[in-house]
Amino acid sequence: MELAGKKVLVIGLGRSGIAAARLCIDKGARVEVTDAAPRERLSREALALEAAGATLTAGGxxxxxxxxxxxxxxxxxVPSFPALEAFEKAGGEVIGEMELAARFFVGTPIGLIGGTNGKSTTTALVHVMLEASGKKAFIGGNFGTPLAEVVGQSFDVIVLEISSFQAERVPTLHARVHVLLNITDDHLDRYPSFEAYANAKGNPFVNMxxxxxxxxxxxxxxxxxQAERGDAKIVTFSGxxxxxxxxxxxxxxxxxxxGARYPLSILRIKxxxxxxxxxxxxxxxxxIGATEDGIRAALASFEGLGHRTALVGELDGxxxxxxxxxxNVGASVAALRGLAxxxxxxxxxxxxxLGAYEPLVEALRQKxxxxxxxxxxxxxxxxxxxxxxxxARASSMVEAVRVARRFAKAGDAVLLSPACSSFDMFRDYKDRGDQFAQAVQSMLEVRS
Incomplete structure (x- = not known):
C-alpha cells in the first residue's frame, strides 16, 4: 500500500488510532489526527504524535x-457522524486500523476470531496452539496489541480478535480462517438493529x-x-x-x-x-497450520484468561x-450455567x-x-x-460482595458477571474485577 505524500486523517486517539497514525507517518503520509476529547485529556502518546510530524485537532x-x-x-x-458520512458519500475511503495494517501483511495467513462472547479465550487458545506447533504467531487486534504496531515484522501466522466495531470497515481484509462463535444482543446502544450488529460481525466472511x-x-x-456471505468452506463446532x-x-x-481425539480430562479451562x-x-x-501434538499440548497447559470465571477465593464453603x-447478557448466562x-x-x-435481560432471568430461575x-x-x-x-442493591463493589455473602449458603458460588459494561462505576472491566477480588480478599483476611 502506497501512502507517501497522501493526506491521511486518523480519527480517535486510543491505542489503535495512535498505532495507525505512527504507521502512516512512517510510510511518508501527511497525517492529521483528531479526537473528541479536549487536549488536556489526551494521553502523552497521543500528544507525542505532533512531535512525530502529525497535525493534531482536539475537542471534536x-x-x-x-x-x-x-x-x-x-x-x-468512534461512532459515525455527519462529516464522516458526507466524506464517504462523496467517494472517500474510510477504513479501520486493522484493515490498514493488514494491507502490509500480504501473504501472511490471518486468523480472525469474532463473536459476542468467548472470543478472547478462543483467540488466546488458538495462539497457544500455533506457538506449541512451532509457529511464530502474532496475537492482537481487539485482544490488546494493534496490528499496526508490528508492521515490518515477520510472522508465520497472525491471530486477531475482531470486534463488531473493527469489522465495520474491512473492505479488503482477507482471513484464511474466520471464527464467529456466536451472536447475541450487545452494543444495541450503537447499532440501529440487531441485524445491523450481526451483519457487522459477519463482514469478514465476504472476502473469503x-x-x-x-x-x-x-x-x-x-x-x-453470515458465513455464506462469502465462499469459504464451513467447519462447524459443538453438537x-x-x-x-x-x-x-x-x-x-x-x-x-x-480424525483426531483430545481427552477432555486434559483441559485446564472449565x-x-x-x-x-x-x-x-x-x-x-x-x-491454519497447528499440529495435533501442538493442539494437545496447548489444551493441557492453557489456564484461561483473567476476569473470566476466575476463582478468586473461598469462604465458609x-x-x-x-x-x-x-x-453482555449472553456472556453472563454462559458463565452462570457453566458453574459446577x-x-x-x-x-x-x-x-x-439496552439489550433484553430475560435470558439472564431464565438462567437465574435455574441457578x-x-x-x-x-x-x-x-x-x-x-x-x-x-x-x-x-x-438487593449495592452502591459499591465492597457492599455488593458483603450482601452476596449474606445470601450465599455453603456449596454455593458468588459470581460477578455483570451483563453490562463497566464505565459507569469503574475504569474498565479489569478495574471492576480487581475491586471484586480485593473485596473478597479483604473478607478472607478479616476471617483469618
Missing amino acids: HPPSLFDGTDLVVISPG GPDDVAVIESGDKRLRR HSADVYADIEGGAIVDNTR GAHNIANACASIAAATA VRYYDDSKGT EDKAVLIAGGKDK GRALVLIGEAADRIEAAARGVLPV
Whole structure:
C-alpha cells in the first residue's frame, strides 16, 4: 500500500488510532489526527504524535479536516457522524486500523476470531496452539496489541480478535480462517438493529474464498447466513453432528476434520462454554497450520484468561468467581450455567447496553440463589427479575460482595458477571474485577 505524500486523517486517539497514525507517518503520509476529547485529556502518546510530524485537532472533528483528505482511518470506538458520512458519500475511503495494517501483511495467513462472547479465550487458545506447533504467531487486534504496531515484522501466522466495531470497515481484509462463535444482543446502544450488529460481525466472511475456512457453531442458522456471505468452506463446532464436538460420554473432543481425539480430562479451562471454545479453537488452529501434538499440548497447559470465571477465593464453603469480562447478557448466562455449583448469588449491573435481560432471568430461575445489583442498569434488571428470586442493591463493589455473602449458603458460588459494561462505576472491566477480588480478599483476611 502506497501512502507517501497522501493526506491521511486518523480519527480517535486510543491505542489503535495512535498505532495507525505512527504507521502512516512512517510510510511518508501527511497525517492529521483528531479526537473528541479536549487536549488536556489526551494521553502523552497521543500528544507525542505532533512531535512525530502529525497535525493534531482536539475537542471534536470539524468538517474542514476532511478537505483534501485521501484516506480516513477511524478508530473502532468512534461512532459515525455527519462529516464522516458526507466524506464517504462523496467517494472517500474510510477504513479501520486493522484493515490498514493488514494491507502490509500480504501473504501472511490471518486468523480472525469474532463473536459476542468467548472470543478472547478462543483467540488466546488458538495462539497457544500455533506457538506449541512451532509457529511464530502474532496475537492482537481487539485482544490488546494493534496490528499496526508490528508492521515490518515477520510472522508465520497472525491471530486477531475482531470486534463488531473493527469489522465495520474491512473492505479488503482477507482471513484464511474466520471464527464467529456466536451472536447475541450487545452494543444495541450503537447499532440501529440487531441485524445491523450481526451483519457487522459477519463482514469478514465476504472476502473469503473456497480455500479459506469459516468456523461457526453447528445448527445456528444466523451464523450460517453470515458465513455464506462469502465462499469459504464451513467447519462447524459443538453438537454431535458438528465437525469438531465434545463426546462427553467418550471423554474426548473429536475432530473429524483430521480424525483426531483430545481427552477432555486434559483441559485446564472449565465450564460447558469453555469446552465449546476449545472445540472452536481446535477447528481454527487445525485449519491454519497447528499440529495435533501442538493442539494437545496447548489444551493441557492453557489456564484461561483473567476476569473470566476466575476463582478468586473461598469462604465458609462458598466460592467467589470473577467474570467481570461478562459485559453482555449472553456472556453472563454462559458463565452462570457453566458453574459446577448448583446455586449462585449473581452480582450484576453496570452501564446498560439496552439489550433484553430475560435470558439472564431464565438462567437465574435455574441457578440463582439471589441477585445483587449495581450501576445504572439496576432498575431494568430488577424489573425483569422481580418475583423470580431475592434482589438487593449495592452502591459499591465492597457492599455488593458483603450482601452476596449474606445470601450465599455453603456449596454455593458468588459470581460477578455483570451483563453490562463497566464505565459507569469503574475504569474498565479489569478495574471492576480487581475491586471484586480485593473485596473478597479483604473478607478472607478479616476471617483469618
